[in-house]
Amino acid sequence: MQTNLAVFFGGRSVEHEVSVISAVQAMGQINRDAYRVLPIYIKKSGELVTGDVLFDIENYRDLPALLRQTRPASLVRRGDRTFLRVASRGRFSKDEETPIDLAFPIVHGTNCEDGTLQGYLEFLGLPYIGCDVAASAVGMDKAVFKAVMQQAGLPVLPCVTLRARAYFADREAAQKRLADEVGFPMVVKPVNLGSSVGITKVSDPQALDDAASLAFSFSDRILAEPAVSALREINCAVLGDADGCEASVCEEPLNADEILSYENKYLGGGKSGKAGQGSKGMASLDRKIPADLPKQTSEEIRALACAVFRAIGASGVARIDFLLDTRENRVYVNEINTIPGSLAFYLWEASGLSYPALIDRLADLAFRRQRVRETTLFAIETNLLSNASGFGAKGAKGSKRA
């Protein structure tokens, strides 16, 4: 028997295309003897479609043509299972339904990675790979993430957050506040986007308004933090859950201070037509693996990565990005990607775990979380309303519960 694995990707997100690349790549690596992959593409409109045509990255070049070969899909709960329902082609044929055993969200950014898709899957009672609703939401909102890190005693740069309406009501006061409380140079970014979108490094007050306006075009809340001058960016992936996790080797993305377009960052790779090999995704970025670091520093970062992972209650695979201040020799937690581009497989391969084996581990973790839920979250089987005497003199609150 194969596990029916529904891979969700795309999404109403600025990182739509990145997600497509990560997902097509992952689907090409999944062990097809053990899993039957059901690709579920979330269009930019939010509609779900499915079809075998979704397996090949080449097909995405002509999106309208691709969509013509897909069929509308929906998820339905029946009994204790959730089914992928595929709309029939003909007027007289029935919709096809396939049970889903496990969901695999490979989505990036808002409206999907931020807990929304996870919440939907949770609602459907489907076991799914990766962070749960709360961890996804915390991971996506940079301001909340910083607060959680501070609470956990983990090193983050201080920051100031601003709301759009407050900023545009009195720009000068807001800019003065940023200059006073953060100082220059500073980094201005929207609170809830990944993949370097909308982020600007600001060195002087004249550039602040442009940077803030750009960030506000992506989110109604922005965040400013001091820019680390002697900066190295170090990333480290973590695999597991709050009860046990391990860190991968560290990587150092090169030209980290540049802001890359999607074409540069994600489409830089090959053009082979085969599914899953079409693009190298994040793996094609210039990077150094393992990062050239003293052993003590890399161990410190790896330990910190696990601490961050546990602090937000993450699950599955996440990539934690650190800022290394080489002058002060200090490490700051920058952000967490709860669904990292390419699932950070290149870091796990460098740590001795193959991509298919990584997916097996992720599936195990998802089923484990489902088991924990099943053993703790017992719905009360009896209908409390059927016991009419419970409404007597005692009232609803009167009954004692041990």
Place this chain on the structure above:
Amino acid sequence: MELTLFLTALLCAVSACFALTRQLQMLQQNSYYPRRYFGWLRKAFSPLCVVSFLWHAGLAALCAFLLPAAPFVAPLAAAFLLAVRVVRARKLQRRSIKKLVFTARVKRLYAAAALLLAALCVGTLFCWQLSIPLLLCSFATPLPLLAAWALTLPFERAVARHYRNDARRILRESPGLRVVGITGSYGKTGTKFILARLLQERFNVVATPESYNTPMGVVRTVRERLRPQTQIFLCEMGAKKPGDIREICEIVDPFFGVITAVGPQHLETFGTLSRVAETKFELADWCRARGGSVFCNGDNAEIRSRATGDGFRLYGTDAQLESHAQNIRYSAQGAAFDLVLGDETVAVQTRLLGMHNVLNITGAAAVAYALGVPITDLQYAISQLTPTPHRLELKRFLSGSTLIDDAYNANPEGCLEAVRVLGAFAGKRKILVTPGLVELGAQEYEANYQLGLAAAGVCDEIVLVGRHRAVPLADAIATTDFPAASLHIVDRFADALAWLQTVADADTAVLFENDLPDNYAG
């Protein structure tokens, strides 16, 4: 005339359909084996059945006699009989603990019987002298049921064979799956639930639900519940006659087995205790032949004498056994004991009470440990086990007192164990509240008497609910030196509660034993 007869026949046929409900219910509960059904019929047979048959026959004779003069009497009589049937069938179904489940098979049996009855109705038009008596017989006897059973049998066999092969295929196509069989005269369902929970620490587990422990119940579980990701299948195996366990083994092919107990259950079909044991050990034979392990309750003498050789692994409360519980004690938090699994020992705490639970946990832990759950995970999972409601269920009660809720227990041995558990609450003021045991027939007085003696030995206060029912308990208590002032006999449970309200405090342990209202404490 013909129309009247046809109408009569039709009404009789409908009556027979209603009579079928009860018959089908019993056939279903006897796993669709007519022989077992007849066994039940023989036991249920009473003079009332003869009276009923004579009454039907008499009514029929009367109708036949009146037929030339007043043909309308016959359909009227039939309508009356139908009304009686409907009322009776509804009442029986409402009262039944295990109701008839309208499975596809039951529907097919109904359909076949309806077809036969319809044929008889049509038959009245040709030869009413034969059809009408047959129809009358059909609802005073299980004739149409048996005819329907025989008619559908070849089809049912084919269906069953298909399902069975499908289940075998599913299991064969799950190469990573490990199958654990559980059998025993008692304790197997409890052990299964505990084992499922312990294994869930590390594995995706599917267990046969409730007591789906027949071959077809197992087949159904495999076909409906097994998932590709399932790593362990826990299969409860019930036996009512020799060969039953082997039959299930042939379907699920277990590598691991658990035998929880051998006792005098279903002796009427087995004959001797030794044959019970042989049947349970069909599981052991199967697993051992495959090179697997069989975990056996070493506290059970019958099992211990048989479980010798390769593959047998014993558990229990005897320190000589490979896996055992020792240093067992009870508190307001539940039971605590030291769990020894081979070379490792861990102190465990559970909300479950009673020796049978300690034993079930020990057995389940031995299996889970052997299958790869680390002892620290077992310790956690054991602390999370939840008791079955009203079965030695530990609760907080009035003014911080401890309540042992055993209100659903109606078994004499279980009641004595509950009293022993209460007695083990060292340092607490121990209060028993019970109406005594009921519906035990000839054993009732003796069972209550024994309960009274046991209670007098451990309790500080005893509250008996119901003056009439309290007699045997009070008799027993009177023979001991239990202080009369500490024995309270009240009329209603509410009175017992009111009294408890005045005396219960944090140092009090209260045992509610048998047959108390569900909603006394929420």
